Amino acid sequence: MIPRVILDTGPLFDLLLSRFWGEQGRPIDENRLACRKQFNVSPEQISRFLGLCRGILFVPGVFVEVGRLARDELGRSAGQSRGMSLTPFWRIAIRELQQMNADERWARFLSLDQTLIEEFGPTDAALIRCAEEMGEERVEILTHDEALRGRCLRLHVSCILTSEILERLYR
């Protein structure tokens, strides 16, 4: 078993989008997913990694970002930039989250590190805060974002890139 993990927007969105297509019986074009394009990791490998984790932590900002990505991606695939209903996407997303070992962590915006917000935005600042609050447990952030990972390393916050899950799965 792997310790708990804090999930960033990228891997969460790829997982939810692949589930969204799969649940409807539609073919999944993995080349549209960042995990495949950036790291040659499949959404199934993300799913397997998360299945090995003791728990999955979320900060609310990732859901806002997932919503934006879903609107762009699903609008594009339906050939329309606006007006595409996200109802089925959220219905599936909520069901997925309910069936994971998921837990949410909140942090007040004004209590977050201002420098981090300025540099990375509120979601990443909240992810870092969440990891710091886990203290000794050394919970890792799982992200597609190399800049965030670099910053975490400098701050001595545990963080892994999506490509690194392969090592954990197959070592």
Add this chain to the structure above:
Amino acid sequence: MPTKDNAPRRRRKGSERVKAWIYSVLNPLMEALRAENTLLSKENITWRYRTGEPEFILLARNLLQPSAQPNYDDLLRGRPDLKPALDGRDEKVRALFQAAHDCWKHLTQYNLLRPIVEQRLKQWTKEGNPYPGRAVPEEEFRLLIAEHLINNVEELPYHYANRDFWSRFRQNFLAYRFAPPFSQLEKSIAELKKSNEGLIGTLDQARSHLCEEYDIPAAPI
């Protein structure tokens, strides 16, 4: 674009309307029917215990985005010859809904599943495993298991907290599919699948004719 005799080329009347039929109705509908058949070939009817109905097996009009539904209605006015095929397929959907309701009633009304789920859950937790339902309240867990059963789920995704529980006891639960209402469900699934295949053919043919007649591409360029 000017033509040979230098007169401006005029679009055939109705071509915009036909484009709307093809791009917002026929193409998405054929795609949705193919996806539906992928699910049906696994006997997955996408039943949801919280709503008490299938999520993605829908009447033809509801397979489309709400914004495209007026174009569906217009297609049926402009091409009434397509109506029997669409209505025939929707009849099969209604029959499947009825069969699914009967199976659900069979599983839940007489609490058939409750003792076996409770027994397995007790065994599971006694062995030191955490409650597999996570955010699903314990009193609803048997309904979640019934949902997997009615959808003929073979394997759950790796990140699901109830994956291991389901994998271990799946055969015990799936045995309930031998009950008589499930034979009717299987028959309805097969009939809907066949009807979808026929409808895809009909719609494909209609699209070809429209493309030819109005000189428009089958998909936007």
